[in-house]
Amino acid sequence: MFPEFKVVRRQRPVTITVESSTFSRPAANAAIEAVCDGPVSLSFTSGGDVLTGVYDGRRVKLSVATGSRRTSHVSRRHGRVGRGVARFALTLTGTMLTAMAYKDDGWVARAQVDLTEVGIEPRKESWLAGLTAGHEGSAGEVRSGAFGQLGLRDIRVVTYADGSPFHEDDGTLLLTATSAGPGFFPTAHTSVWALDPVTYDLVHRGALYFRRDDLVYGDHATHLVRDGDEWLVATSTWGGFKAPDKTDPSKPWSPVGVTIAHSRADLTRGEHVLDSTPLVLPTESPESPERRHSRSVGVWDPHLLRRDGEWLVGYVSAKKYFDFHPVLAGGPSLDALSLRAARTDRTATEGTTLVPLGGTVVVGASDGRDNPRHVRARYPIFDLDLNEVAELRSAYVSNLPWPTLIPLGDEWLHVAFDGTPYGGRLPGYGTHGEVVLSRSTRGRSV
Incomplete structure (x- = not known):
């Protein structure tokens, strides 16, 4: 037969960010990544919600601010990455916010939180309509767009x-x-x-x-x-x-x-x-x-x-x-x-x-x-x-x-x-x- x-x-074909000329996101599928030679902060913002991924030169953590509530999310087992991070990324995939670091062994997730557990529903079109991406610190060659x-x-x-x-x-x-x-x-x-x-x-x-x-x-x-x-x-x-x-x-x-x-x-x-x-x-x-x-x-x-x-x-x-x-x-x-x-x-x-x-x-x-x-x-x-x-x-x-x-x-x-x-x-x-x-x-x- x-x-x-x-x-x-x-x-x-591993791809973190599918870069686009504008950051307008039709779905909760977003990414921002950057080359880093020191501490760097990447963020997504919609209205009063600010979602931030931080690499401080040794560890990776996430922070989520919604209204007056602020939470920090660090993995004791996976958050310590040390020096030598070549690229740092923040991704939003469905309700999951993830911080990832790239070293010689490829991209590795270092911190993660389900946003519904902190009161945010990112799959609403009204929330997505206000979504922006930003960065601070030693961020170079910044890319933003869809997650790949x-x-x-x-x-x-x-x-x-x-x-x-x-x-x-x-x-x-x-x-x-x-x-x-x-x-x-x-x-x-x-x-x-x-x-x-x-x-x-x-x-x-x-x-x-x-x-x-x-x-x-x-x-x-x-x-x-x-x-x-x-x-x-x-x-x-x-x-x-x-x-x-x-x-x-x-x-x-x-x-x-x-x-x-x-x-x-x-x-x-x-x-x-x-x-x-x-x-x-x-x-x-x-x-x-x-x-x-x-x-x-x-x-x-x-x-x-x-x-x-x-x-x-x-x-x-x-x-x-x-x-x-x-x-x-x-x-x-x-x-x-x-x-x-x-x-x-x-x-x-x-x-x-x-x-x-x-x-x-x-x-x-x-x-x-x-x-x-x-x-x-x-x-x-x-x-x-x-x-x-x-x-x-x-x-x-x-x-x-x-x-x-x-x-x-x-x-x-x-x-x-x-x-x-x-x-x-x-x-x-x-x-x-x-x-x-x-x-x-x-x-x-x-």
Whole structure:
């Protein structure tokens, strides 16, 4: 079905600041960085809120002033950095404020605070409208603008509605990716990239943010689809995710869902804030003759394709966090979907991907290492009833790489990612990963 693949390129385009001529920020995704040869202070200000990152020549700390309240945030374990800091940065990613220092070992987070814990909600558009950046001390070559990424994951090729890759006149392919922030999933956002299919070089093109519940989120795990003269944008609401507190069930939590947005703007370049609405995805399980309902606590990883007048949607459904499996739905429109199949025997399988192949459509997925033993660390290929029909023979790196497949004439390109973290230990999980590209060999297909 697919030939064997061989890794041809690994890359990790780490960028703290995507510099722009103006600092106007449409989302809580901002950065300022500077060269420093001594103490330096960087800040974000909106109204009476002043957010400051300080490097005093030996330690890094954050201070937050809101009204008459002032708080200081220092990490005893990670804040001491000593001399030799080449660059210093302050980032705002979602609700997380982070101070980072660059030395020989790269960028490392040294201080961090969740602004909602000190009474600030930076995802409000009214707050963002007044946001400015400033600096004091020995700051040179100052850059300010959007925060870039510590790594890329959840990579999908931008497609037409029929599932074929969208490409520009010169053959350049486009991808969407989750740009990893300095922390868990709410610090990330959706980015758009150009991929040269010959050199495999990646070039950043823009970012997509999503307006819902009167806030602007950096939602991600996104599929961008060209349908006629408009774009469809299906995304996962990871930007607002709060995991259940197992020690205190009374604490509020926010599950992950899927939303859909429509736009006639050029979403392949620049930054855009899109109005998104819930995409209702069925999670009824067909595993028993009675078709009993399998309780789902969340859905994510949407992938869309229209075939013979029917929309197909691949996604993931979770029985709990984190126990999840691939699902496929279909229907005459995206607001009239019914369940086609679900693989509830999986407990850690995601990245559900619809791939046109030889007049039909197959479904790829990623079996993570937390699955039952016989279906771990592999890429299963299913038919439209989610019966496994093959296995993709490509490098299965760490974490949960996706089976993003791009036809290139008679060959295929597989764009995956790994779980290698970046930025030190303070941010915890969510700073991955490195982009891993593999190309099909001329061996026997299976």
